[in-house]
Amino acid sequence: MAFLNPKQLDLSGMDEQTAAVMKNTVDFFERMGISKIKEEDERGDWYPAYTSFIRDSGAYATFLTPEVYGDGTSRFDLARACNYSELTAFYGLSYQYAYQVSLLGLSPIWMSANEDVKKRAGKALRDGGIFAFGMSEKEHGADLYANEMTLEPQSDGTYLVNGAKYYIGNANEAALVSVFGRMKDTGDFVFFVVEPDHPSYELNKKIHTSGVRPAYVGEFTLKNYPITDADILSTGKEAWDASLSTVNIGKFQLGFASAGICQHAFYESLSHAANRELYGMKVTDFSHVQDLFIENYCRIHGMRMFATRAVGRLPPFIGRRPTLPAV
Template identity: 55%
Template sequence: MLLFNPQDYHRDHADPESRQLVEKTIAFFENKGLRRIKEDDQAMVWYEDFLNFIKEEGIFAKLLTPVAYAEGDPGRRWDMWRISEFNEVLAFYGLCYWYAWQVTILGLGPIWMGSNEGAKQRTARLLAAGGVFAFGLSERAHGADLYSTETTLTPAGDGRWLANGSKYYIGNGNCAALVSTFGRIAGTGEYVFFVVDPQQPQYQCVKKIDTSGVRQAYVAEYSLHDYPVGEADILSRGELAWNSSLNTINVGKFELGCASIGICTHAFYEALNHAAGRNLYGRYVTDFPHVRRLFTEAYARLTAMKLFAMRAADYMRAASDDDRRYLLFNPIVKMKVTGQGEKVIALLHEVIAARGYEQDTYFEMALRDIGMLPKLEGTEHVNMALIIKFVKNYFFDPRDYPEVPRRAEAGDDGYLFRQRTGALAQVRFPDYRLAYAGVESLNVAVFRDQVELFRRLLLQAPPTPEQVGNIDYMLAAGQLFTLIVYAQLILENAMIHQLDPDLRDQIFAFLISDFSTFALQMNLNYENTAEQGAIYSSMMQKPVMNKDSAARVWAEQVYALRDRYTMHE
């Protein structure tokens, strides 16, 4: 089974220690129990118990230390197969716990990507001691606009600087062992990344920023007041500092989709258990046909989310200067998987209704937190603007690559710390149609027809100069392209995991419907040429409805999960 279930845990691990790390984490949360998790959430209790746990077990040190700084410990490595799952596990229990992990990953990025070996060794020691980290990039007035950053290092003589400036919306900013901070050199404007220690008197944790989500986390505003910085604190300068900021986000945005999967999975179990045990008008809620449809669609969408994210992790692990396909797949994990998470929670909420607001449920947290993930590490529009840069090469300039298998083996994914940047127009892809080869499915065939219509649009009726200049138009059209890429990786991973054909059919049923909806919006909301309008209209197709297939998915896969997981009270 693809879905994470703490009470029936199945996952291929390359070594016993990796499994033990997850099992210990499961035990920590299950022993804590749902009631205590909810009490802490509602009281906004700082998660000191969780931080003590990861310190005692060396969890972050094991998972986030590259081999080069592991001091010979084979269990310490930067392994995206393990990291992707751990995102899911933490969010399954609470987004606040995931957040401490996520911002630690972001804070470590500029360190591992930098050129300061001493800082890297220092960081490895701090991780081993149980430290968490923070990423000081955004500022209150400018957000993540790096061009406008006002934090500066002013030369103070003898190779030292004084740092001044303020950073805003910084997770772990109150307790991080080190905060990776982005700024400029005064006078030259050269970009720089440096680390600061929150325990120093020149570091001021100004306040906790109150938010409606991740209640227990400490999202800080901090200021530096003539904070002394030496060469030992400088991580990178110039182009390397700039690239470190972008490449850190390339890695960090992937984690958001995995967190959405964790939230949706727990909410799915809770909603199914509730509905299956509730009797209304002499019938159990799960006996109503529309309820079965909602659950089956939610399950199909959730399975698709996980198939795509896991496959994207394979490509991230296979990345090299010659194969940078992950630069397309990662923002789709960020944008599409998190957006699908919102849809899954909405479908489940249609079933359990008011129960979803009750304070003793996990669902109440899921309902609140799921909408945060599409808004972090760049909005949907920012990520879509990146995605559409790949359209031309994806369709019209195929290149042969060796097939990327499932990458579950133990390994250190060090390329992510020396990523090549820029030149997105040079990123190439194999022929996307290879994913469809040998697949016998009516709904897959319908979707492939929609894909070919989109390709015909690009060839015969491409966007006019006016349309290209209309960012709203291009972003809306990008939704169609995103679905095409989403379907490709789902198909690839369905083959790898030998996904049940009935479930695959349900996945492509909603993909066809979503594609048709986006095509309709292009006709309704934008000015098109006559030929463009005709092609968009032809894209609007219906999935093949197979009641027997849907019934089997409901009975054998969805309803079969009833009472398979209930969190300890």
Template identity: 50%
Template sequence: DDRNRTWNYDFVEFIKEEQIFATLMTPAGYGADDSSWNTFRNCEFNELLGFYGVCYWYTWQVSMLGLGPIWISKNEEVKQRTAKLLQDGAVFAFGLSEKEHGADLYSSDMSLTPVADGNYLANGQKYYIGNANEAGLVSTFGKNSSTNEFVFFVTESKHEKFNCIQNVVNSQSYVAEFTLNDYPITEADILSTGTEAWDSALNTVNICKFNLGLGAIGLCTHAFYEAINHAGNRRLFNHYVTDFPHIKQLLTDAYARLTAMKLFSYRASDYMRSASENDRRYLLYNPMVKMKVTTQGEEVVNILSDVIAAKGFEKNTYFDMATRDIRGLPKLEGTVHVNMALIVKFMANYFFFPDKFPEIGKVDGIENDEFLFKQGQTKGLSKIRFHDFNIAYNSVNLPNIEIFKSQINIFKEFFSSVDKLPAG
């Protein structure tokens, strides 16, 4: 299927039979009794999908993105419709990006034009939209052409006025270009308008970009198994490949990075799950997972590539797909640099103005993560405070931590010498 670029219909059928998306992506109260939005549980599912193939992970990822503006919205009718569609096995899509505008969402050209009786006609093009070939609902972002206000509304990919033009990528995933040509929209299809629409776009990305790190962890885990399995069974010059000192070093390095990726991401999940209006620390840890964990994933695959060597190019390996697919993860949901720009906004408070917060333990229970759909306004990032990171580093006495602490101090010195601290 990977080589033939066949979309994962069999996977979607399995998801329906087992009610997986319905269970994992319906917040409590809208679906079956065991349905809830549980970031910890979703982390594990992300890993699992990344392990078996990024195309499966991508179908899940863009479904979650499509569901974000719906679950955030106040439109109860669409929410009930969505819960039913999830049970029927539908996938979803997030129609945010446009060909010419990339990260510049302010310039979105998709338009909703008011016509008689409070109805609208939607017109415009979207580009790079995953699942738009089959999505039950596509959360579509645009502007009201008469007020110039942002608006999020739902469309159906099988509607006659929804024109799915092409898959723009050479891959098993379907990343669509589509146009809406006088697509009729009623008030019942509108999810949010104005600032709420804008905030729900960013808040959805806040929830979902986290998945990229976990997808990378799953991918790297599989690549690691394949590399060590190959090297551990291969004898050269009367040695197992795993006996060569540099191979030991490479595998240790890859393993340490992969472990750090997991530790950081699962700890960030605790903060996602404990977030509230008064504790928005997740807004820093989340882009770190997206940006740093995925780029470390690239590094892990790079390192392992020197271990598995020629075998990793063979057509029947997972590794062949991993080397190609890992590169996509840092690019989705805001590029590395867009996330760095976001992280910079938190640095002054993080390093210089710590605040007191209650200790947050491991959050791996069955709670429904309600706050994620009530994140509210997206502004005020530079006012977010953090606990003192020294609490963690001072709690252990290890040589590497001591080196790290001295590096932090040098970094802080450098930072203090900058004329103006970055502000949000």
């Protein structure tokens, strides 16, 4: 199993649609270049060019839509999702973050019995939408038992939602936000969906983050947000189980994102060392430096192999001896 090298990405083990998305993603970032990626990170601004790419390439629609809710070429495949996490994080964790948060937001939808919301999500993905997962709260973090988001039943059978969520990725432009809360009268857990462009959805602020600066990590408040049974994904034990299953699926992506980051860092350090001379020798000719690179090469391989065991099959980054990529 070779290091991930976008310049020598072996697409032979992928179906045509997967290969096309992977190649288009590499082409997008290579055209963007390392200088612009760094500038975007330093500015910490939202990335409209990247979200436009998501829409135009159909990347999220292809990788995050179950076949029955897609266009016939999509599938929700964990192995493929992990590969894409690794690839996007290679270029920057901010790009992988939008993808991972979308996966989190979609998981309670796909696990639910609400066919109408599933169809809404499928259409939103085809239209280039991204998604958000509204679980954590400022005072409680991810302590689900302390969740203060409430749904109050109304006499006409609808509900009014009140509460705030904190540290929510894609909170600014998500097509749908899957939100975890509780019924005000019974205390039962509930998952439901809201739309950020609704007047009762208040986007409070972007939260400063050092690791994913261009991404949007936000705080939002729902003030008497009206929903109906058509917006509810699950209740009671099903909602509780969906919350934990979503975290298991979504946070698992972090391991592959870390592997992508480490591989890029490896290339950067190797390239730097290979172009430095000390005492009339290239730095990479010193035996102790070679030992360090070999050790870290093996450590990163170990990371990938350990994580891949939980996926069930090896990622398709199998290829020739890598040469340094452009970034």
